Amino acid sequence: MSNPHAVVTGGAGFVGSHLVDSLLDDDFEVTSLDNFGSGRPENLEHIKSDRFNSVEHDVRNPFPDLDDADYVFHFSSRASPKDFESHAVEIALANSEGTHNALEFARKHDARTILASTSEIYGDPEVHPQNEEYNGNVNLRGPRSPYDESKRFSEALAVAYQEQYDLDIRTVRIFNTYGPRMRPDDGRVIPNFLSQALNREPLTVYGDGTQTRSFCYVSDLLDGIRPFARAEKETAAGEVINLGSTEEIKILTLAETIIDVLDADSDIVFRDLPEDDPKVRRPDISRAKQLLSWEPNVSLESGIKRTLPYFENELGVSID
Structure with a gap:
């Protein structure tokens, strides 16, 4: 076959x-x-x-x-x-x-x-x-x-x-x-924060950072x-x-988490919130659990650590 x-x-x-x-x-x-x-x-x-x-x-x-x-x-x-x-x-x-x-x-x-x-x-x-x-x-x-x-x-x-x-x-x-293979200039929040932290730039948070996502x-x-x-x-x-993950987190907390995980010397700056940016975002995964017995296992901190070497290589810089 x-x-x-x-x-x-x-x-x-x-x-x-x-x-x-x-x-x-x-x-x-x-x-x-x-x-x-x-x-x-x-x-x-x-x-x-x-x-x-x-x-x-x-x-x-x-x-x-x-x-x-x-x-x-x-x-x-x-x-x-x-x-x-x-x-x-x-x-x-x-x-x-x-x-x-x-x-x-x-x-x-x-x-x-x-x-x-x-x-x-x-x-x-x-x-x-x-x-x-x-x-x-x-x-x-x-x-x-x-x-x-x-x-x-x-x-x-x-x-x-x-x-x-x-x-x-x-x-x-x-x-x-x-995760790895995201473009550093992708524009989504985790690539943005990782690229900014590795380049020793301030992390840009839009709005007041209380909008939530799950990663x-x-x-x-x-x-x-x-x-x-x-x-x-x-x-x-x-x-x-x-x-998707059900581990919901504020964007400001995400920025602080990335700074902590990387032990980066970066500040946080705030910019205007883009139009139609969702205030909250978290999946109900009950159906995936029922059909597939599926739920995510990798914590945010662990995932960031797994992703970091790829961004260091792509940008040619290291946090050390």
Whole structure:
């Protein structure tokens, strides 16, 4: 029996490249599709397996001819808030036309599809913590809308494909995730704080720092995605699950924690809060616990320590 073949869009990205590694560890044949807009070829350079193939491709275009695929992991899209304005159209199309192309490819091959959605579909939530039944509070014309609304459309399109074509589509709503291979200039808060601390700069906190997030280390995220993808059709087809940490923390406390873990000599400065920045964000993971017996295990302090060497190497600096 041949190894299952998985196609991973965004396979050179932060989460995508770790997903590629985990699938290879699980004896998959893996094809990565990435246009290297935000994904980085060096995230895949360590892979020597003959079961891996990297194809430069933009998902906004129809997929190239590939061998039969058993799984499609649609993980392509810029996710950094700093890109929401400068790459707004690209983001909106990656999550609309790109999802259309991914689902058409899946339909052609009758492939099980795992769709990467996001906690951003909940917007600035009025329900806390956020469960999968909550429809969100999103500004459809705000600065975050190209990402937020296109991800919401991506889910709607997936549901339509599943109902009309009887495809097995599973959706993962990913909450704030961090770890090695995040770009230092990514713009999300942990890369920002680590880069600023390593460069001996003040850590920039937006607003008064009382807004909350929960941060999931990338290996914990993958430990949820893998069993969700492999679960029996009767258990998981059509399901949507939140994956993320339930360890909620204020952004100001996060800045203080990073300074403490790195023993950094950095001050904290405050800037105006961006428009539509969510006040709270924490997943209800009851469904993932029930379906997969999953919950994250890596503490924030441990995850930061695991992530630090990568940033030191990328920036060419050390906290010592």
